[in-house]
Amino acid sequence: EVQLLESGGGLVQPGGSLRLSCAASEFTFKNYAMSWVRQAPGKGLEWVSGIINSGGTTYYADSVKGRLTISRDNSKNTLYLLMNSLRAEDTAVYYCAKLIGGDCPDAFDIWGQGTMVTVSS
Amino acid sequence: DIQMTQSPSSLSASAGDRVTITCRASQGISNFLAWYQQKPGKVPKLLIYAASTLQSGVPSRFSGSGSGTDFTLTISRLQPEDVATYYCQNYNSALSMTFGQGTRLEIK
Numbered sequence: 001e002v003q004l005l006e007s008g009g010g011l012v013q014p015g016g017s018l019r020l021s022c023a024a025s026e027f028t029f030k031n032y033a034m035s036w037v038r039q040a041p042g043k044g045l046e047w048v049s050g051i052i053n054s055g056g057t058t059y060y061a062d063s064v065k066g067r068l069t070i071s072r073d074n075s076k077n078t079l080y081l082l083m084n085s086l087r088a089e090d091t092a093v094y095y096c097a098k099l100i101g102g103d104c105p106d107a108f109d110i111w112g113q114g115t116m117v118t119v120s121s
Numbered sequence: 122d123i124q125m126t127q128s129p130s131s132l133s134a135s136a137g138d139r140v141t142i143t144c145r146a147s148q149g150i151s152n153f154l155a156w157y158q159q160k161p162g163k164v165p166k167l168l169i170y171a172a173s174t175l176q177s178g179v180p181s182r183f184s185g186s187g188s189g190t191d192f193t194l195t196i197s198r199l200q201p202e203d204v205a206t207y208y209c210q211n212y213n214s215a216l217s218m219t220f221g222q223g224t225r226l227e228i229k
Binding site: 035037044045046047050059060061062095100103104105106107108109111112113114 | 122153155157159164165166167170171176206208210212213214215216217218219220221222223
């Protein structure tokens with residue numbers, strides 16, 4: 001079964017850092033673009049960042065540009081999100097999502113279960 | 122950034138009803154529009170992409186239409202398991218894959 005499994009979430013103080021991981025299985029990871037999408041408690045979905053299949057091009061929402069860095073290791077079938085200078089408004093469930101194609105943009109056909117990030121002192 | 126506005130924000134309908142949710146883009150996005158279903162406590166699920174293409178495994182009672190700035194998601198005969206929040210998403214630009222604010226659907 002095609003699967004995405006996030007890890008790395010937790011409680012962090014404002015200004016702190018965190019690295020999220022997303023392990024992919026049962027599909028050819030290197031062929032597909034990937035993204036991170038977040039959902040604050042009780043709120044809607046917010047696209048955060050995207051990366052093409054090769055990892056050569058990345059994209060960010062204005063709200064996270066300069067603070068979050070998306071990357072991937074195709075040899076390990078894993079997507080990452082390095083989060084720096086975290087703020088209270090970054091508190092959310094972070095989902096990794098597979099795009100239908102190898103390039104951005106595209107729709108998201110597979111979603112992980114999500115990992116919770118809480119930014120609080 | 123392109124803004125996506127859904128209406129209504131919430132609705133209640135009876136089982137068997139025909140339900141329509143609309144999504145309007147602040148500028149033209151051709152057919153680069155997807156619809157997702159998120160059941161309470163669950164992960165979002167892709168229903169429709171390219172405005173009208175049904176994702177594999179999605180029941181045929183779901184359909185999508187539209188192009189440019191105005192789009193609709195229609196459920197032809199509402200089922201109890203369709204209780205969820207529905208989101209549209211624009212993917213016209215890699216720098217702005219924005220979602221609508223969501224439409225919460227309940228059963229009367």
